[in-house]
Amino acid sequence: MTPSSPGRTPSSAGTGGDGTAGTDGRGTAGARGPGPPPRPKFAAAARAALTDTRQRRNLRGATAVARGRAAAATAEPADWEALREAGRAIRDETLLGLDTHLEGLERAVTAAGGTVHWAPDAAEARRIVTALVRATGAAEVLKAGSLAVREIGAGDALARAGITLRETALADLVVQLGEDEPSHLLSPAAHRDRAEIRELFLRKMPGAPPDLPDDPEALAAAARAHLRGRFLSARVAITGANFLVAETGTVVVLESEGNGRMCLTLPDTLITVAGIEKVVPTWADLEVFLQLLPRSSSGDRMTPYVSSWTGVTPGDGPAEFHLVLLDNGRTQALADEIGRAALRCVRCSACLNVCPVYERTGGRAYGPVYPGPIGAILTPQMRGVESAADASLPYASTLCGACADVCPVKIDIPGVLVHLRGKVVESRRRRPVPTPELLMMRGLAWTMGDPRRYETALRRGTRWVRLMSRGGRIRRLPGLLGTWTEARDLPLPPSESFRGWWRRRNA
Amino acid sequence: MSAPGEAAAGPREEILRRVREAVGGPRAARPPVPRDYARRLTGSEAETRADVLALFTERVADQRAAVRHVSADELATAVAAALWGREAKQIVVPADLPFGWLAELDGVRALADTPAVDMGTLAAVDGAVTGCAVAVAQTGTVVLDGGRAQGRRALTLVPGYHLCVVQADQIVGTVPEAVGRLDPSRPLTWISGPSATHDIEMTRVEGVHGPCHLEVLVVED
Ligand code: SF4
Numbered sequence: 001m002t003p004s005s006p007g008r009t010p011s012s013a014g015t016g017g018d019g020t021a022g023t024d025g026r027g028t029a030g031a032r033g034p035g036p037p038p039r040p041k042f043a044a045a046a047r048a049a050l051t052d053t054r055q056r057r058n059l060r061g062a063t064a065v066a067r068g069r070a071a072a073a074t075a076e077p078a079d080w081e082a083l084r085e086a087g088r089a090i091r092d093e094t095l096l097g098l099d100t101h102l103e104g105l106e107r108a109v110t111a112a113g114g115t116v117h118w119a120p121d122a123a124e125a126r127r128i129v130t131a132l133v134r135a136t137g138a139a140e141v142l143k144a145g146s147l148a149v150r151e152i153g154a155g156d157a158l159a160r161a162g163i164t165l166r167e168t169a170l171a172d173l174v175v176q177l178g179e180d181e182p183s184h185l186l187s188p189a190a191h192r193d194r195a196e197i198r199e200l201f202l203r204k205m206p207g208a209p210p211d212l213p214d215d216p217e218a219l220a221a222a223a224r225a226h227l228r229g230r231f232l233s234a235r236v237a238i239t240g241a242n243f244l245v246a247e248t249g250t251v252v253v254l255e256s257e258g259n260g261r262m263c264l265t266l267p268d269t270l271i272t273v274a275g276i277e278k279v280v281p282t283w284a285d286l287e288v289f290l291q292l293l294p295r296s297s298s299g300d301r302m303t304p305y306v307s308s309w310t311g312v313t314p315g316d317g318p319a320e321f322h323l324v325l326l327d328n329g330r331t332q333a334l335a336d337e338i339g340r341a342a343l344r345c346v347r348c349s350a351c352l353n354v355c356p357v358y359e360r361t362g363g364r365a366y367g368p369v370y371p372g373p374i375g376a377i378l379t380p381q382m383r384g385v386e387s388a389a390d391a392s393l394p395y396a397s398t399l400c401g402a403c404a405d406v407c408p409v410k411i412d413i414p415g416v417l418v419h420l421r422g423k424v425v426e427s428r429r430r431r432p433v434p435t436p437e438l439l440m441m442r443g444l445a446w447t448m449g450d451p452r453r454y455e456t457a458l459r460r461g462t463r464w465v466r467l468m469s470r471g472g473r474i475r476r477l478p479g480l481l482g483t484w485t486e487a488r489d490l491p492l493p494p495s496e497s498f499r500g501w502w503r504r505r506n507a
Numbered sequence: 508m509s510a511p512g513e514a515a516a517g518p519r520e521e522i523l524r525r526v527r528e529a530v531g532g533p534r535a536a537r538p539p540v541p542r543d544y545a546r547r548l549t550g551s552e553a554e555t556r557a558d559v560l561a562l563f564t565e566r567v568a569d570q571r572a573a574v575r576h577v578s579a580d581e582l583a584t585a586v587a588a589a590l591w592g593r594e595a596k597q598i599v600v601p602a603d604l605p606f607g608w609l610a611e612l613d614g615v616r617a618l619a620d621t622p623a624v625d626m627g628t629l630a631a632v633d634g635a636v637t638g639c640a641v642a643v644a645q646t647g648t649v650v651l652d653g654g655r656a657q658g659r660r661a662l663t664l665v666p667g668y669h670l671c672v673v674q675a676d677q678i679v680g681t682v683p684e685a686v687g688r689l690d691p692s693r694p695l696t697w698i699s700g701p702s703a704t705h706d707i708e709m710t711r712v713e714g715v716h717g718p719c720h721l722e723v724l725v726v727e728d
Contacts, residue, residue: 082544089540118518171706216707232626248691258702258717287683302646306697316659335529
């Protein structure tokens, strides 16, 4: 199989065109049709996800465990709040001086023997990565957990160039074999249970023993055996980065399985793809993030493996190191004074695990790459709110605020969501035909402006709405009001209003 | 068409221009980053040196790695005993591992690492013995920097078992202390317990791609 699958949504660049084959003129122009159908709005995707009870059960279990682990780990240090405050301030500092830090980073990486590449959009990043891999002549590339690599759609681009991108993290492998979308930042296969994984391995993994049991130990061992030989003979690997230290040119990766270490140590050529916001100014800043990130994400005091490297080291690790710095809409988010807070994110996934909406819908409803509350604020900023799908994301929340309470870099996610909703409304306001919400709000303002009008409307409305119910719940409101019920059921309104009851009681 | 290196000038300026435009013109001085977090251990955890060592031991054990305290005289015997316990026949060690550490190895062959040792050989041996650069009590972590007695990174990655010798004076209390002691220009590996995953139904499984077993010997004088 190839890593590209027909059902997969190609990620698209925030700026410029995308979805076309490589522009490097080697005759690989893909026979892609007019493009994929538009991604569904969050509510539609969520409705589909909500009917998948197996996924819901799996996710509920996974998020509950992750939530508990992180809660215990973050309660332990007495100085946790001070660390969060420092983390927030360092990330803000980084973003406001990002140009200087990026230049410093480039200087330091280059001085240490690495090469820095700049990719304004996904298409350019794909071109750079494909050209780098081609230059090595390798037919296979190993990949260790990188959201940025997925974001740019490197898998499809490499496949078109005849190169196989092979996932190495257990969960990513499960997602790749199952040809579906990751559902969680940290555990991309959180929606799959052991029986499903066993079945996938048997069907798709060459050499899986036919009597493979479905206990997690045996499944992990099967994955280990499957990838071992590949690691030992690997020539090229692609990784992401958790942090890029501007001052020293050091790249930092946190992981727990060891596949990251394999990828960044054993091949001859290492390509790291990272968003430009991954920078931290100084080496000393890591003392904060190496505490915040492990505890908030996996709930470990320290992630099992933290690797860092600066350029190349003769006799130890790859002889060639390339760092691809990716913009792809990040500067667009940076330009929004409120929204830019989303770029502080260190991808710990704590906000996913506490989110009641995410727990029920799963990550895939959020569209490409970034799921959960952080996806709901990051994706529309990086891609703009022109498409209905991206414009729907700021509404994928109940604004309960749980995410902001756990975020280790104190991103006010609900605040940004509200701000983005405002932007969506603003962008719709400019359209010649007023939106249903606008008309409805105007109507409401008129009705509620007068007590008599209000009461009459209430009585009539109640009677109408009760007529629409089925089994004591309302599943779909008619016409323009339908948007509200796309992903919600409404309880029935009581037959009598409070005002009515009060009047009767005092009569 | 173009080598990635050649194309770099245009896109670089483009990204930097967008950043400058996004962040805006002259930037006001910003308040310094508040760093009110603890740099050292506080309270009962750190009253004596012994408390710090005890914390390290407890935290390493929490991650399901084996950990033992030995005196300098006992080290060679303890190393040998650990390897015998695993029925190791052949191990690999950094070329500059102190000779004394392996003095009691009986029936276990130690291969000194050289550039000629290939990955197949590393995958076939029964384990690796190394020292470390720094260890962190608070998190139960050993950090290797490729310096003395540590070797290249593949040594502690490919074999299935890693025995790490920690000198008591290498143990610091906190992450900030460790970061302060380390040299970022070296390739660093922070190891906290064996390779692990929670990816199947959030059940912890040890030993995915990295070593399945980590054992730590703390040398006290
Ligand atoms: S927004 Fe905050 S909580 Fe969510 S993934 Fe990012 S850093 Fe973690």
